[in-house]
Amino acid sequence: QWAYELGHSGEEPVNIPLHACEHFYLLTHPLKEPLASNLPTIVDPDGRIYIRNWQGGILSGGFEKNPKPLFTEGRNQLEIQHLQEDWDHFEPLLSALLRRMPDLEALQIMQLVNCPESFTPDMRCIMGESPTVRGYFVLAGMNSAGISYGGGAGKYLAEWMVNGYPSENVWPLDLKRFGSLQSSRTFLRHRVMEVMPLMCDLKVPRWDFQTGRQLRTSPLYDRLDAQGARWMEKHGFERVKYFVPPGKDLLDLDQSKTFYKPDWFDIVGSEVKCCKEAVCVIDMSSFTKFEISSTGDQALESLQYLFSNDLDVPVGHVVHTGMLNEKGGYENDCSIARLSKRSFFMISPTDQQVHCWAWLKNHLPDDSNLTMEDVTWKYTALNLIGPRAVDVLSELSYAPITPDHFPSLFCKEMSVGYANGIRVMSITHTGEPGFMLYIPIEYALHVYNEVMNMGQKYGIRNAGYYALRSLRIEKFFAFWGQDLDAFTTPMECGREFQVKLEKGMQFVGQEALMEQKQNGVYKRFTMFILEDHDTDVDLWPWWGEPIFRNGRYVGKTTSSAYSYTLERHVCLGFVQHFDEKTGEELVVTTDFINQGEYEIDIAGQRFQAKAKLYPFSSLFTQRRRKDEVELSGYQRE
Ligand SMILES: Cc1cc2nc3c(=O)[nH]c(=O)nc-3n(C[C@H](O)[C@H](O)[C@H](O)COP(=O)(O)OP(=O)(O)OC[C@H]3O[C@@H](n4cnc5c(N)ncnc54)[C@H](O)[C@@H]3O)c2cc1C
Incomplete structure (x- = not known):
């Protein structure tokens, strides 16, 4: 509890978000035959109680459904010193205790203790x-x-x-x-x-907190909400999961808490289909956005040292790069657009806002000619995904945006409708064609309306992050925070091509990567296609499932999704190679990956899986070509 107060007591505040609740537990006199001191703690999640030995008697408390947070009346720390017992409040827990252990009724209660216990916004320390x-x-x-x-x-x-x-x-x-x-x-x-x-509830996949919501929202929030958006939250920002079509039972969908096939399966499927055949728009405004610029070459020189890919590209190019630590691990994975010779626009995952800022502040030189600004709130980001994105954008701007004029990984400021200065990037984070639009917030509604109106004839619809997730996972795209972290390197996930090792430039993590290049890696990011998994009846993989190779454990999945294109589940994860006799970690080679028989264990049931080190790009290209022919049919729908 005091960490919060202490953090705010200094000149420079340190935010430590935790808050105490009153926590009640009772103590009994010792049993006739005192309990052994090594008695295990007993937890009854249904009754929301725990029971343990206390000086030969019982100590029992719990986590009630209606907790009492401290400072409810805006009182100060003194409240903590005068916490009162509250038998009415404790009654449901006491009943649960006596239901579980009826003999305890005969025990003499010594005290009901009320003490502060601190909790954090996501239940992790x-x-x-x-x-x-x-x-x-x-x-x-x-x-x-x-x-x-x-x-x-x-x-x-x-x-x-x-x-x-x-x-x-x-x-x-x-x-x-x-x-x-x-x-x-x-x-x-x-x-x-x-x-x-x-503390006592089962947390199902894709579960979200309901309190503290609508804190950070896009200017389009109300528009999207009115069109059936279902929301999830990341770093306080509301993001769309999917859109409930008119006529669907909303209540039913809100309750889709399951480890099996969820209710939104078909809804997300139709959003994915639209991304592949026509055009979808996803509001991705929560992305972290920084601008870094300098009066001379300071920005380029500093960023070249802090990022693993070469950023000395022509103005207007976008570079996908890692921000690595000394061990070559990903502190961040981001896209950086060169806006001018001396300024860069950096896009990072939503939850990088504090970490990336702190990392850059600590590593950039203290130079008044070099400036960094967090512009996250200044730009609304719309992702226009699909083969018809180019048509929609062409009609809304007078700039030529065909692939000849606007190749992949390109960035240009242009007008869209009446609005000027929209940063358009040919990148969609899904492997599908399309564009990210970074729109100054005052133009957000105008640009969204223009895109939706113009998009009508191309079959446009709204989509959410679940569709994006399915698309990126079937393309074998790794995401920071899910697949990548400070202990995974570009060499381990097939991204050597995003590292400037051959260019004779110094950068953080270079030595570690050189060593991996020479000696090999000890884990390898791999894609698995489940073979005998029945999407309708079997438990779904979510993440963290054990991977078996020739019957032996070799790693865990980091993310998974149903691929509506492959009509199979796809899991991504890291494969390791342990010596069969000693358990020692060995180098993982391409042959090692390719020559194994794999299974993914979902809650104790193993499913056969095909391992891949490269995505099925050819399959996706073929499908897209075929779909182009079918597009006219789609427009009539
Ligand atoms: C009844 C009960 C049962 C629990 N059972 C379990 C369990 O089975 N398993 C489990 O993992 N956890 C359990 N916990 C939770 C666990 O005890 C706490 O999470 C843990 O003790 C918190 O550790 P801490 O160091 O942050 O705080 P504390 O353990 O509270 O330590 C804080 C210390 O700071 C001292 N202090 C406070 N103010 C000042 C001051 N102004 N100046 C100097 N010192 C000060 C306090 O006296 C105290 O010693 C239980 C808690 C309770 C109340």
Whole structure:
């Protein structure tokens, strides 16, 4: 609890978003036959209670559905010193305890204790260095699991403080996954009321918090909402999952909480189909956007050192590149457009806003001629995906945008409708043709309306992130935060071509990558197509499923999706090679990947899978050609 207060007590505030709830537990006198001190803790998730030994008696508490956050009356810390017992509030937990262990009724209760217990906005603890104050390390917000986490969390934080980084990927716990936006007391109070009961609930895939929502929204939010958008949240930003077509039972869809085939299957399928055959628009405004510029060559020189791909490209080109650490691992994976000789526009994943900013601030030279600005809020981003995106955009702008004039990975400022200065990039993050439009926010509604009106004759419709996910996974595109992290390198995921190793330039991570190039890699990003998996009846893969090669465990999946093109599930994940006798890690070669028989284990059931190191690009090209012929039929729909 105090971490929040302490963080705000300095001149430069450190935001540590956690908030305490009142936590009730009762203590009994010892049993006639005192309980053994090594009695395991018993947890009854249905009853929302835990039971453990306490001096030969019972200590039992729980996580009620209606928690009481502290500071409810806006009172100060004194509230903590005067927490009262509340038997009415504890009654459901007491009933659950007596239902589970009826004999306890005879036990004499000693005390009902009320103490503060801290929770975080995503139920994961908070650790790491502050993004704003160097050397300020945090380990807090244990979500009532501080004893279990204590040892590991302490170890990784100690490594972090001593070596500058922990020995495992702890991004899900990193303080930098949060920013000031999660630090409002009202937000925290509402959110922890949802978090605490979750301690006993089953979390299904694609599950979202319901509290603290509509904090960051695109200017198009209301327009999209009125058209049936279903929302999810990332870093406080509302993003569309999919659009419910008119006439569908909305209530039913909201309840699609399952590990099996979800209700949105057909809806997302039709959005994917439209991306492949006509044109879709996805609002991707949540992307993190920075502008970096300088008076001379400082911006180029600094970025060349901090990024692994060559950024000295002609003005108007977009470069896909990693921002690597000394070990060659991805601290960020982003697209950088060269706007002029001395200015760059950088697009990163949504949850990079704090981490990437802090990394660049710490690594860029302290030079008043070099400036960096977070322009995330200034631009609405629309992704126009599909073979007809070019037609829509051509009609709305007078600039030629056919592939001859506007090749892939190109960026140009142009007017769209009445609006000027729209940054258009020929990139869609899906492997499909189309454009990203970065629109100054005051023009967002105008450009969206123009695109939708003009798009009518090309079969345009709205789409959401689930369609995007299916498209990118079937193309074998890795995403930072899901597939890539600070412990995966470009060499391990087939991206050597995005690294300037041969150009004689120095950059962070270069030595580590050189070594991998010479000696090989110990894990390899691989695509799996499930063979005997029945999408309708079998449990779906989500992520984290074990991968078996010739019956032996070799790694885990990092993301998966149903491919509506291949009509199969696709899983992405890393394959390792362990010596059969010693368990020692060995180099993973292409032959090793290609010569194995694979299975993916979904909740204990294994499914055969075909491993691929390269996407089925030929298959997708063929399909697209065929679809072009069928396009006229699509327009009549
Ligand atoms: C009844 C109960 C049962 C639990 N059971 C489990 C369990 O089974 N498994 C599990 O993993 N977790 C369990 N927890 C949660 C776990 O105890 C906490 O998550 C963990 O103790 C939090 O660790 P901490 O170091 O952040 O805070 P704390 O353990 O609360 O440590 C904070 C320390 O700071 C001291 N302090 C406070 N203010 C000041 C000040 N102004 N100056 C100096 N010192 C100060 C306090 O006295 C205290 O020693 C349980 C908690 C409770 C209440």
